[in-house]
Amino acid sequence: MIGRLNHVAIAVPDLEAAVAQYRNGLGAKVTEATDQPDHGVTVVFIELPNTKIELLYPLGENSPIRNFLEKNPSGGIHHICYEVDDILAARDKLKAEGARVLGDGEPKIGAHNKPVLFLHPKDFFGTLIELEQC
Numbered sequence: 268m269i270g271r272l273n274h275v276a277i278a279v280p281d282l283e284a285a286v287a288q289y290r291n292g293l294g295a296k297v298t299e300a301t302d303q304p305d306h307g308v309t310v311v312f313i314e315l316p317n318t319k320i321e322l323l324y325p326l327g328e329n330s331p332i333r334n335f336l337e338k339n340p341s342g343g344i345h346h347i348c349y350e351v352d353d354i355l356a357a358r359d360k361l362k363a364e365g366a367r368v369l370g371d372g373e374p375k376i377g378a379h380n381k382p383v384l385f386l387h388p389k390d391f392f393g394t395l396i397e398l399e400q401c
């Protein structure tokens with residue numbers, strides 16, 4: 268069911284500093300920052316030959332990553348995103364097997380203008396999982 272690793276997301280306390288470190292320190296190709304109000308984050312993507320790194324910064328008081336950054340003030344790996352062919356079929360299979368789909372259970376349009384869903388970290392060995400239909 269899951270396919271390619273679409274991205275690994277890192278929540279950061281200072282987006283400009285993280286962009287500078289990746290661009291200057293690691294020589295990475297970094298996109299411009301885009302606000303994603305439906306998700307409560309500002310995101311930057313770093314294109315790698317085999318996947319992407321997503322840098323996440325809180326947007327708005329209700330950002331879902333605020334708690335994470337309070338617990339991890341230096342930042343940290345926040346989630347991993349796998350690609351799926353059919354996000355509704357994947358969701359229904361996972362729910363039938365008892366996995367918790369976060370939010371209202373309906374896909375939202377993510378940073379790549381594709382439908383995404385999130386699965387509870389406690390059901391996947393302490394790792395927040397994002398599924399993206401590609």
Ligand SMILES: CC[C@H](C(=O)O)C(=O)SCCNC(=O)CCNC(=O)[C@H](O)C(C)(C)COP(=O)(O)OP(=O)(O)OC[C@H]1O[C@@H](n2cnc3c(N)ncnc32)[C@H](O)[C@@H]1OP(=O)(O)O
Pocket residue numbers: 276303306308310321323331332334335344345346348369370376377378379383385387388389393394395397
């Ligand atoms: C523009 C979209 C973009 C894209 O790629 O397209 C994105 O990726 S948007 C990314 C931001 N959106 C989300 O993360 C949505 C899904 N996340 C959530 O619903 C929450 O963050 C949630 C439910 C995972 C955690 O919420 P919160 O931190 O408020 O809850 P708790 O503090 O009670 O946490 C419960 C429990 O889970 C552990 N936890 C929390 N976050 C993570 C994490 N990222 N990875 C692993 N574990 C996590 C937390 O430590 C608690 O564990 P406990 O042992 O009970 O302390």
Ligand SMILES: [Co+2]
Pocket residue numbers: 274276321346348397
């Ligand atoms: Co993501």
